[in-house]
Amino acid sequence: MKKLYDIVIIGAGIAGSAIARELSRYDLKIALLEKEADAAFGVSKANSGIVHAGFHSAPGMVKSRLCVRGNYLYGELKDELDLPFERKGELMIARGAEDEEKLEFFLKQGNQLGVPDLKIVRGEELRRLEPQLSDEITAALYAPSAGVINPYETVYRFVQNAMQNGVEFFPDSEVVAVAEGIVETTEQTFETKYIINAAGLNAAKIAEMAGLHTFDIKPRKGQEYLLDRKASALVNHVIFPLPSKTSKGILVIPTLDGTVMIGPSAEDGRDDDTTTNDVFDAILASTRTIIPSITPKLLISAFAGVRPVATGDDFIIGPTGVKGFINVAGIQSPGLTAAPAIAEAVVAILKKNGDLLLNKKSDFIAYVPRHPKARTMGKEDLSRSVALDPHFGKLVCRCEHVSEAEIRQAVREGASTLDGIKLRTRAGMGRCQGGFCTYRILEIMAEELGVPMTELTKKGANSALLAKDLKNDR
Amino acid sequence: MTDKPVVIVGGGPAGLIAATAAAEQGANVILVDREKHAGGILNQCIHTGFGLAFYKEELTGPEFAERAAASALVKGVKFMNETSVLSVSGKTVSVINEHGVSDIDAGAVVLCTGCRERPRGALHIPGTRPAGVYTAGLAQKLVNIAGFLPGKRIVILGSGDIGLIMARRLTLEGAEVLAVVEVMPAPGGLRRNIVQCLDDFGIPLYLSHTVTDIRGKNRVEGVTIAKVDEKFNPVEGTSFDLDCDTLLLSVGLIPENEIAETAGAEIDPASNGMLVDENLMTTVDGVFGCGNALHVHNLVDDLAVEAAQAGKNAALYAAGHVFAPCTIPVVNDGAFGNVVPARVSGTQPAVIRFRVRRPQKGAAVSVGTFSKRFAHLQPNTMESVTVPADAFTDKKEAVLCLNNTL
Structure with a gap:
């Protein structure tokens, strides 16, 4: 069955997720597609987490202007999206x-x-x-x-806020074919007015599916x-x-x-x-x-x-020869910094085209739910949090002081893999690198997701963590 | 005399035995442990070999833990389970559990925080980052506590005792252990474990070899192994591949001293253990340390003796006892990997525990006027000497010397 959308965004990295969030301000039906098991599992996963000042690149380049503007926008986003960000x-x-x-x-x-x-x-x-x-x-x-900012949490908060405002997120959905107004994934076919190609390393491949051979990604x-x-x-x-x-x-x-x-x-x-x-x-x-x-x-x-380095070393942002197909490609450094400004640029392109009705929602939710962290809380706040949810009183990851409450919140917000938990909460990122907490995290995940432990993975398909259940699987 | 409690941090064997010893001195003892059940890592060590010296009986890990916990309970130790220590400041211990955050005003503190396994990152093994790379201790927990096999075709890097024990354990559970790979020319674990866990099962041990690559995008698909030279660099032309789905790491244990750091206790940068005096007091007044957080022991029975001393001294301190000042630094002459304690008083006999850097035959270990000859000394085995007070003739320093005249 085909589904009708206004916009399909391909790629839930920093660019795709920021665009999804910005567009979710408008009365549009939007799908955000990701080929991996979770957002931020591609290029964004290994980002250095710097919000650059913006003096590095030449004034003529697209990325220069967007970098300086993006840096400014993070000042507002910090509060709205509860982002760990510090100048x-x-x-x-x-x-x-x-x-x-x-x-x-x-x-x-x-x-x-x-x-x-x-x-x-x-x-x-x-x-x-x-x-x-x-x-x-x-x-x-x-x-x-x-x-500096936590790059993964930034992606997850963009996705979370976009979803609060009605964007539909499709993980494990690799795009296999693209044509004017059509995006086909391994799972289903989307009919859409606009396609935004934010596919990171695969952006040139996606563009080629649409018949465009204007740039290469190295x-x-x-x-x-x-x-x-x-x-x-x-x-x-x-x-x-x-x-x-x-x-x-x-x-x-x-x-x-x-x-x-x-x-x-x-x-x-x-x-x-x-x-x-x-x-x-x-x-x-x-x-x-x-x-x-x-x-x-x-x-x-x-x-x-x-x-993902595009031909010419600059960002490639703009409409193409294929109607409704917009490229957001070559988003390398300072892509994280520029992302909120890239999202504004995409809105500007849609406005200029004029064929999509861009009505701002009256009920847009600008703020994500808060993400309290045991690690950064003072004793009094921590006590208050424990009183509200005793799971805050159990530190699962001892190295990074991540509480059981944070792990459970991460699963409820969409983490389906061990890496997804790690990127959202930092559990397993400290000195012992998960030696002590991995098993407990798997138990919590199995409980929250309602799946057997043997189905849990590190990062999605074919990355199962446990080979055999010795008690029930002799 | 004060009725402030002695707070023991950590419920593994060191914590349980220190707590019991403190309680035997009449102290009011609180043991804080993050786990639901006391016993620490012993609970996942379901093999035998524990307790021969301390309980005069061969026990499994959980049996040893159960006895130690029962003794503590009988002596009146109060357990705070599922409770984490956030920090220690002076002798105030901040803890968190389901009831909230609270501060315990202690008369003395004993840090029994154990050790952690060296992870892949700290080793810097090149290659991809798939599922299926585990530390041996985590694999032990998965198999023995949770009842899951982490993989079916397994290579183990490092010949530490946990890795050797896991080679046998995984084989018994139906996995195939293809190789144990050790970068050093001699195994890291005890001789008996090499025989009982590898030789008896025909598992090959590659000494002076290391893993130079990990392959596999999602799950481990294989590793590359190569011989290393004296500087531990891979020798060209010696590499071979093994197809496996799991790589276990048993490449060393590091004292876990993050809580000691919050207390401001000085840490030995070489071993990561706390620097203690002959009474096992850290550089922070009234804060003691023992067990694997001090230096990693081979046998829980040796650790128990040390822990009992720490617990007793903490109780004495809390009761107002003043120890003779420990002003004589213990100096390693370079032959030893690790020496505990760091300071002695010269007024009472002192137990000095050490490991040699290289294997020795018929060597003497001396301090001041004291000397003791050992038939064998191995880097993988901790030894000790009890030095009488009058042997510390030099009041400026006590140099621990290795004399090998053979």
């Missing part, structure tokens, strides 16, 4: 006079783009901001508007390494070297969760999630030229992600 500020560092000239260039570029409060800091002022910085670093471009892999909370005492800001042609370089990122991330690498043509020793050594060496007190002993986890 910790960015520092782009220089070693000596030659580098410092380049800082001047980025300062000028940033000012031109409207990045607020940029300035170059030196000497004691710089050491005050970042006391552990290498002695070789002479100056830095300081952008206080930059911040993968650019990045490996990232997560350091213990102990490292958080060593770094206060997101720290960049001067950028290269293909990347912003190896960064030192104090995450919101108190850990420190170092990376990413930029490996063109690679689309796998393997991590390798040579790249780790290079990332560590580069990091130690910035913060020498970071040691390999602090390492707790490694992961890799893939950036």
Whole structure:
């Protein structure tokens, strides 16, 4: 049976989910499709979680304008979507006079783009901001508007709020065919007025299904390494070297969760999630030229992600030769930052086309339910939360202080896999990496979802966690 | 004299025995444990081999735990189960459970927080991130407590005791254990476990080998194994693949001291264990530590002796006893992987526990004027010497020396 929609969004990563949420303000019938078992399981899963200030790219590029606007919009979204977001500020560092000239260039570029409060800091002022910085670093471009955010939670909150406002979400739905007004998945066929191609690494493939051969997506892999909370005492800001042609370089990122991330690498043509020793050594060496007190002993986890790099290295956002087919492709860095502005851009395109009635809903819900976290609550708030729900009194993940209440809320909000729980709550992301809590989480999931333990997976199809039930399955 | 309670943090064997020992001194003892049932990791160690020295009887892990818990109960220890410690500040212990958050004003605290398994990330094994990579202890919990087989074709990295025990356990439950891979030239676990868990089942042990790659997008599909050189780097041309659906990691245990850190107790950066004096007091006055949170023990029976000492001393402290100041640092001459305690007083006999870095035959271990000869010393086995007070002739430092004249 065919279903009739106004808009079908392909891809529930940061771009697709932000678009879904923005469009859910209007009286439209919208479907959000995701080929994986959960939102944020593609490119967004390995995002570094930086809300960039926006001085990095040239004023002529699409992504420059959207980055600065997106940064501003997160200020509003933080409250509406209960987002973990903090403006910790960015520092782009220089070693000596030659580098410092380049800082001047980025300062000028940033000012031109409207990045607020940029300035170059030196000497004691710089050491005050970042006391552990290498002695070789002479100056830095300081952008206080930059911040860090939890990228997965951001995707989940966009999806959650979109669904509160009527958007239908279809996980495990890989698109197999696209034509004007038609999207066919492995599960069903959607008839729709508009198709928004936010398919990340597969955006070129989706466009080709529609008969469009205007761009290509090349993968650019990045490996990232997560350091213990102990490292958080060593770094206060997101720290960049001067950028290269293909990347912003190896960064030192104090995450919101108190850990420190170092990376990413930029490996063109690679689309796998393997991590390798040579790249780790290079990332560590580069990091130690910035913060020498970071040691390999602090390492707790490694992961890799893939950036979808479009032909021309810019975002590709706009209508196409196929009626109703809009591309939102090549959303690599600063895609997370730009996402809310990308969503506005899509609305602008629809308005310009004029063939879809864009009536704002009077009953739009701007706020998601709150997501209280045992980890960040003071004793009094925690006591109050326990009084309301005793599950707050049981810490399931001891390393990250995640309560049973948070795990249950995550399942009720759509987490269907162990990775889905981990990305939503941080359970299993700490020092023991799930050694202690995995079993309890599986028990809670089985209970909440009403399925046997052997059906639970790490990340969807073919990733079952348990091979056999020894009690009932002899 | 104070009636403030001695608070024991952790309900594993160290916690239970420390609690019992404190109660035997007449202290009011509260034991805080996150689990529903006391006993800690012993509850999933359903094999025998526990208690020979401490209870003069061979017991399974759960049996040992049950006895230790029963003794604690009989001595009047109050249990706070399903309760997590949020932090320790001074001697105030903040706890959370279903009833809310509360602060316990303690007369003394004993941290018995055990250890955790080193995870994949800390090892930095390259490869994909599929389902089917588990630490050996988690696999043990899945099989022995939950009743689930984590996989059917299994490779184990690391020859720690839990990994060896799990090789046998999984084989008995119908899984196929293809190999145990150890990066060091000698196994990490006890000799008896190599024989009883691997040799008896024909499971190959690859020494000086490591896993260099993990394959599989969704579930583990295979691993690559290679020989390593003296610097633990893979040797080219020696790699081979094994098709498996599970990789278990048994690559070391790390003392779990996040709560000790909230208390401000000094941690040994090398071992991650708390730095304690001869009375097992940490660098925070009135806060004691023992068990695997201090240093990872081979046998629960050895750990029990240490835990009983910590519990007793905590009770004495809470009752107003003042210990002789421990001003003599114990210094490792470099031959030892780990030495406990970090400071002694020189006024009473001190038990010094250690592990050697390399295997030794007929070596003597000396401190001051004291010396003891050992027929064998192995890195995988913790040993101890009891040094009499008058042996600490140097009041500036007590150097633990290894003398091997053979």
